[in-house]
Amino acid sequence: MQGNRLSRGGRIDRTRPLRFTFNGRAFTGFAGDTLASALLANGVRLTARSFKYHRPRGIVGAGVEEPSTLVELLGEDASGNRPATTVELREGLAARSVNCWPSPGVDLGAVAQLAARFIPAGFYYKTFKWPNWHLYEPSIRKAAGLAAAPKSPPAGGRYETRFAHADLLIAGAGPAGLMAALVAGRAGLRVMIADEGVEPGGALLSRRLSIGGRPALDWVAATVAELEAMGNVTLLRRATVWAYREHDYLMVTERAPDRTGLLERTWRVRAGHVITATGAIERGLVFGNNDRPGVMLASAVQSYVNRYGVAPGRRAVIFANNTSAYTVAADLAAAGIEVAAIIDSRSDVPAEARAAVPGLPIRVGYVVTTAHGGRSLRAVTVAPRAGGEAERLDCDLLAVSGGWNPAVHLFSQSRGTLRYDDRLASFLPGDAAQSTCAAGAAAGAMELEAALASGAAAGASVAGVTPPDTPAAPDLAYAVTPLWRVESARGKCFLDLQNDVTVEDVHLALREGYATVEHVKRYTTGGMGLDQGKTGNINITGTVALAQGVPMQAVGTTTFRAPYTPVSFGAVGGLRDGPLALPYRHTPLTAWNIAQGAVMYEAGARWRRPGYFPRPGEAMQDAIDREARAVREGVGVYDGSPLGTFEIKGRDAARFLDHIYTTVMSTLAQGTGRYGLMLSDDGLIFDDGVCFRLDAQRWIVSSSTGNADAVHRHMEMLLQTDLRDWSVFVTPVTAQWANATLCGPKAREVLADLGTDVDLSPEAFPFMSLRDGRVAGLPARIVRVSFTGELSFEINVAPRHLPALWDRIMAAGAPHGILPVGSEANHVLRVEKGFLSLGHEVDGTVDPYDLGMGWAMSRKKPDYIGKRAVEIRRAAGKMRHELVGIIPEPDVQIPEGAPLTPGGHRQASEGFVTACVKSVAQDRWVGLALLDNGHARHGEMAHVRLKGDKVIAVRITRPCHYDPDGERLRS
Structure with a gap:
């Protein structure tokens, strides 16, 4: 039975009941409910225990601002630390409270309340230092008030990442965001608008307002329909913009996108401009026992009544210091909920606010000093703020409103400055550091018509057009007088409900020398964790300002860090299937290579390159031998463009x-x-x-x-x-150069036959030199460098000229028996010569001396990167793996990576084989290896251990099996 469900109203679908369980008990709700609204509809008030003291807690908010009721989802939805207010109800949902055992009603951890006076803020910094923090760490981790990570990934789907560019990204689809998108979209800009709600509308979904003489939600529906019909506008629902990086790079996570098998999608968006239309978050008030179940934000109460058709209580008291609470009182009365009193801490209430609640009792200049009740609110004590006789009012619901804080989190993440506004008693966006601006309530426009005008102006500014006229949207004028704490309060006065931070904790931090708000945050943990200070941070700033006797601007705010709301690790690391994110890279010769029957490989950095060119009926090794022999004895050509x-x-x-x-x-x-x-x-x-x-x-x-x-x-x-x-x-x-590399003893002849104005004689064009000129009638840069150990000419041309150059090379080289050469033959040639390869000989553990390349370590330069590190490491005198050549005896192939062990026995490895190839120069298998003290072991025998206890002897040689003096490449 949903005993607290109103008989009518709300945006839920009453024709679709949904069954779910909470802490093992079965309940029902409706499609459109959140877990929080369904629990309230079923009369569940006690939903959680607090982080530190395990005090009873209930639902406080209605959205991402919820600080108290975190739940763990079970089964195929498995995830932890989800605010119950953001969990959409579905059939079969199973959830349980975190930080309580065995249940919120009977929680053994509540014994912590007895020791509360002995565990103030910062006690752990002092208590657990001796004798060693690690002795206490396991127990502290077990006592941490958050859910454990799921033991397995969700069974119902996967995560995805996408990238997007937009002229304008709008965070928030409330009235200001929708209006900004409408103006910019009509102007032709590429607009992406992301809203964390199930449906657009923002605060309009929870209030009874009108725009242009019709219900506000009708205006929302018409605006959304127009936006979705625009091909240049992307509207994301259930999508939170949670991080703002440098150069207008933002992270957006879309929950339950409309795609089968997909749980979440994270967008990485590069925007030309950003509008933060993120609205405002209501803050609580600070009085005694202000954390009791039944104490809720007034805006949340209004949302549950109007949006979900739920009565969070039957007899309500409203405690406020601003006019927005009066619309809440009017909506409660209209829904048939008794309003016992409106407690207004201000000395004067505007006539417009009084007119909104005719007949309801208003206590002007009063405050709530204490909330009474254990597992549920039973009454409150109210008293004149200036002092006087207190009175007890029975109630089961206390709706509190301490004013509204513009949601400046994203603007602050962009490194924009914040300024304190006395009229709003909160911080507003100041100077922007990137191409961003705020609109609507996020910019301080608290009334509906002002928010619409703000959104229109922001969109028009980005689009470079004149803002349109704003439709009439009557709303109660917002006015607030700050109340940072009730001085006559009795009981614990909480500033941060999620982290159990009280006024006394902040005062203790100040007494102990933590004078800045950033230090107070770290000492007390206020504003940390999942909450990020959404409801409590400004009250902490106000408490510090009162204690120090300084203005709010002088205290400032803490740093708002990403993520703005909790984000799953799966969404952060989501992948995208197929070659779309990392496509193959092609040279201008890819099509030619494939047409010649090349076996294509994926080379480093995703290049598509030919491995070898087999002829019909030819085995792989035969093709490799043929290509390598052409280079050693005649001439070959390979595509070196990916270098x-x-x-x-x-x-x-x-x-x-x-x-x-x-x-x-x-x-x-x-x-x-x-x-x-x-x-x-x-x-x-x-x-x-x-x-x-x-x-x-x-x-x-x-x-x-x-x-x-x-x-x-x-x-x-x-x-x-x-x-x-x-x-x-x-x-x-x-990508600006493509090259064809002629290599082999006949390379000079082929290049001369192509026709060039460069003098190719060894005297005029020696090894390791470069010449600009023309080859085969094409402008080219020729470089004499060899990666095969043979005479080589690297002919570099513009990519558009490479196919023509290649055809002319093949024609000119035909009389000399030229062959195209793939990466397999190149591997053979470089191993014969003893040239290095990253990932083979260069394995991330060796230095140049290990590879016999001490000659490359300059003694003339006083310093270069890595020089000192090499000297320090080698000064230790430890055994090093050093590069050697190996010749298998008998003449067989040895797998790369095979270990070298003493006598072939199962002992500690002496090294490993880095490469083994069939040499055309030696007409046998040869290889390279990294071996302990290898430079001193030339001529010795070593042993390779293979699977099945097979042992192959190898002779250790110099790491060069061909032309050790380099005469051929310099010819």
Whole structure:
């Protein structure tokens, strides 16, 4: 039986009853209910226990501001710490209270109330220091007043991430947000409007107002219909904008989006402009026992009556310091709920407010000093604020309204400033730091018509149009006189209901020297946790201001951090299926490679590259051998376009390169290059590549394909943090150049046959040099650099010219037996030569000396990144894995990653095989490995252990199986 359900009214569907359980008891509600409204309809007043003292608590709010009743959802909905006011009721929902055992009615943790005087704010900082915090940590974690994380992910679906760009993002679809969207949408802007409610309308869903002479919700319906018909407007329901990052980058999580199997979707939105139409949050009042079940925010009471058709009580007292509570009293009376009295702390009540509640008793200049009751409110004591005789009023509902706080959380996250407004007795948005502005109640426009006008002006400002006329929307004028605490209160006076923070706690923090509001927050935990101070923060600021005798602006507010409301980890880490977010990257030759029957691989950084080019009926190894032999004996060509390439220029470019590379780059002459290693701060190899000087202040640098993005981030991080006064500009040009690399002893002949104005003789064009000219009639940059150990010419052209260049290369090379070369053959060639590969020999544990590359560690430079770290590590004298060559005996393939162990026995590994290939130069299997003290073990035998206790002996050699002096690549 829903004994507290009103016989009519509300936006619920009374034809669709829903069954649910709460703390093991079965109840029914209706479609459109929240868990909170359904519990109130069923007369459930005691719903929770408080975080610290385990005091009885009930439902306080009606939305995300709810500080007291957190629940854990069970079954397929499993999730913890959900405000009951934000949980939509559905058939079979199962929920239970958190922080109580075995139930809110009988909670063994309530014994904490007996020791309340001994556990004031900050006691844990002092009490649990000796002898060791970790002795107490397990028990404290068990006693924490929040639900445990679900043991398994939700069974009913998954999470998703999407990215979006918008000219205008509007947070909130109340009257101001809808009006702003309407104006901007009509002007043609791409608008995204996100609202955390089940349906748009904001506060209009809970109030009885009119716009333009018709019910306000009719205006909402017409506006939403027009917006949804616009192709340039995206309206998200159940979507909370919970984080505002730099450069107008915002996080929006959409709950239960309209897609089968999808639980939540998180949007990452880059906006040209942002309007925060987030409304305002009612704050409570501070008096004795103001946390008793039955003490609720007046706006929440109004919402339950008008929106959900629920009577939160049968005899109500309203305690307020502002005019908005009078509309609540009128709505309660209209719903048949007895209003015993309106307690107004102000010395004067506007005539307009009195006229809204004809016949209802008003106590002007009175305050509630104490609420009475244990598990449910029974009465309140009221008294003149200036002093006088107290009176007890029986009631089961106390609706409190301490005024309204504009929801400035998002604006504050954007790093905008806040200013205190004496008229509203709250903080308002001040100067913006990004392209953002506030509208409606979030900007201090508390009356409906003012909110509509504010939204229209904000939308028009962004769109660059004239704001339209605002429709008439009569509303009670808002006026407030702040009341930060009732001086004659008896009992605990709570400022932050979620964290059990009292006035006494704040006074204690101030006495102990925590004089700023940020320090008070940390000492008392006020405004922390899921609540983020939505209902209590301004009262904390007011309490500090009263105690210190300073203005509110001088105290300020704490920092509002993301997330604005709780967000599930699943939504934060949601994925998107398919290649849409990370598509393959293609070179201009992808289509040609596929047409030639290439087996395509995904290479580093998602490039699609040919692995090998098999002929009909040809095995993979045969194709690899054929391609590798062509390079060693004749000529081959491969597409080197994916290689990471950067242009670096600026006054300090030379010393920047000396800083990030182990070798000296600043001494290079124009048109020459040098191989270099980049180290991480801890002295391990980060990347390798070549660097060529174009002119006095301009350079071209290459990186490995898969590490290109990381190298770019590394350079930019240095320039934006450590080296901010250096004049250096880094431009990624990987996609601006495409290259065909001719390699092999006949490469010079093929290039000459193509036709070029560059002198190709070894004297005029030596190894590690660069020339600009024309090749096959196309403008090109030719670089003599080798990744195969053979004579090589890297011909760089604009991407649009590569297909034509490639066709001409294949034609010119045909008489010389040219073959296209895939990544598999390139791997064979580099292993034969002993060239390094990230992820193989460079495994994140080695430094240049381990790889026999001490020659690349400059002794001329006083410093470079990683130098000191290498010296410190090597000074320890510990055994190191060092690069060696291996020759299997017998001649068999060895799997990469296979361990090297003493005698092949099951003992601690001495190292591992990094690569093993069928060498066309040696006509046998050869490989590379990292081996303990390997440099001193050339000529020894080691052993590889395989599955099934199989052991293969390998002979240790120098890590170069071909042309150790490099004569061929310099030819």
